[in-house]
Amino acid sequence: MNPAEYDNDELIFLEEEEGQQEHHEDNDTWNVLIVDDDEEIHTVTRLALSDLVVNGRKLSFSHAYSGEEAIKVLSEHGSSIAIVLLDVVMETDDAGLQVAKRMREELNLHEPRIILRTGQPGYAPEENVIKEYDINDYKTKTELTRSKLLTTIIASLRSYQQILTINQSRVGLEKIIASAANLLEEHSIKGFCEGVVTQISSLIGLDAGGVVCARAGSVLDREDDAVYVLGAAGQFATYINKRLDSLHDDKIIREVNLCLQKRDHIYAEDFSVLYMNSSGYEAAVYVQLGSSINVVHRQLLEVFMTSISVGYENVNLFHQLRNAAFRDMLTKLPNRNEFINMLDEIEDSSADIEDLVVALVDVNHFSDINDGLGQDAGNLLLIAIAERMQNNLGDAVRMGRIGADVFGLIGSGDVVNPDTISALFTSPFKAGDHTLPVNVTMGFCRLMSECCNGLNILKQSNIALNRAKRSLTANYEYYAPEMEEKTTWRLGMIRQLRTDFAERKLQLWFQPQVDLVSESVVGMEALLRWPAPEGGFISPVVFVPLAEYSGLIIEIGAWVLEEACSKLKQLHDRGLDKLRVAVNISMPQFRDPQFIDLVKNALTESGIDPKCLELEITESVVMDEPQIVVDSLKALKAFGVSIAIDDFGTGFSSLSYLQKLPLDRLKVDRSFVNDVTSGKSAFIAETIVTLGNKLGLQTIAEGVEKREQASHMLRLGCDEAQGYLYAKPMPFDELNHFLDNYSPRA
Structure with missing residues (x-):
């Protein structure tokens, strides 16, 4: 196209400015990219459109003289270009069509409008090309007079503005939808409120900044009733979650408070404050516009605010639910x-x-x-x-x-x-x-x-x-890691103990007790044994505390009582009706409300005389909760059960409690018995035996392994003994065999 072709439109040529007009990326102009290998076309086109004003905005021009140069400009500034005036034939016959294709497919520029121009009608694109690459218009340079060019440009700008508005609205809506889909995220209200400002900007076609504000008592976990910024966009983004009065703008503070007070929208020359309310969840949206908005936009915004109020309520409800799940309501700290x-x-x-x-x-x-x-x-x-x-x-x-x-x-x-x-x-x-x-x-x-x-x-x-x-x-x-290893070991042992007990792998062994004078068997102590998977047995020192810690000792203790009474009954039925059995009792068993009835039932069901059952307790058990122990033992003593204190002298028991206990027997700990032959004084053993005699109690020495120990304890006045000198602990079948073949020492 040359200047003569515009004569019919009485084109008034303006003086060319020196050099090319620079590309602008602001909102005061419409950016137009002219792509043509003929420099004169650039000049004429720019002059023809230089005085055009559309919606209050003039045109700004960028220039490219080949398809490759056009792609470079579009890569750098494509998002701000409104129209591309594109020559079809340049370095190749389809260079312009290739630019259109790469714009849409590679650069993903779908908003800029494309107007194809060619000086060679024979190179007109196919209809499917026009559709596929979203080309607005196609003109030959000879038919594109000034008036037709203006018409095409104006129509394309309107199309561009509509597409841009739709896409901006889509971005705003996507942000709200994304916020709604992630309501359990910490900043869900913030995301929603940012989306509100973005959506308002899209609806009115302006790049507006703004803030969404609400009273703390309405939507936030704060005790005060001050107004806070929930979400913001543009220059106000740094004020999110801060008090409104921290903004360095008295006008915003004043107008937001007025909006919340009036509960109505406020429109002014360069800003608007929009009121939002649903079921008591209210907010004010301050939007910095820079210019007044028309009646149509006002109506659109009011409909928009009404429609999103329900979403605002839902966001706040979900926020409260999230707080209930993740926040401690008393201290307001995370839970x-x-x-x-x-x-x-x-x-x-x-x-x-x-x-x-x-x-x-x-x-x-x-x-x-x-x-x-x-x-x-x-x-x-x-x-x-x-x-x-x-x-x-x-x-x-x-x-x-x-x-x-x-x-x-x-x-x-x-x-x-x-x-x-x-x-x-x-x-x-x-x-x-x-x-x-x-x-x-x-x-x-x-x-x-x-x-x-x-x-x-x-x-x-x-x-x-x-x-x-x-x-x-x-x-x-x-x-420290070893703490966890010990805890893991303890839990594993408890789990295995529970399993083995349920599978009846635990065993009850018996160690005979003898009269020191006649050395005849007068009873036996029931001892719990836990077989180890690799052979041998796990020490009671290890597993009894675990059973007590886990509470499993209640069930195990009940089984031991029942089993001991049952086995004693079998011995009585064989004619050994003078024998007694001693069973150790731990503190958790005393705390069990069913303990007394459990002992009575075991005796009743087995049919043995209660005096043949002896309950052994340690000093530590007595001192743990003395009154519970004293009350329980008195009740059982009244039923006829015998009571013994095990390991006497190793603890720190009070003699006042010792006097309160309904005791029958004191057991002298093996450590004091060992003193008899270790060259140490047997003073403590003698004291315990003497104390027992003074209180009218029987005494029995534990851990007697040597003849001189037995002789010495006898001289002290001790009544009975148990230990390896007479017999080791053994299963019940071996106990039967032992009793059949045992004869007292002459």
């Missing part, structure tokens, strides 16, 4: 579930974790405060503890409440350590009308580069806490 998530985030992050420490802080004797002062005082104390930790440890430490009276901390070792945390509890806490001193126990776990998952880290911290609770010297403990 156990969220604390585990926080630990998982550490593992997933690429940050250096080797200086991080996890701590569990357990409030000692918290149940006493609840029981003595009431739950309200306990709740106020927990709130006060949480506030002091937050105020003193600050943002450098992340924390949560992971149990009724246990707090979790995550931070660097120079802050999360015993000294720093203990210092927080040196002064008492105010809980309502009460001023309460608080002591804590702490378990620490240093994070390693090969960090485990959150649940495992919490488990390791808890292992350290439990170890600290059992310590007599310190109120804290750091996790």
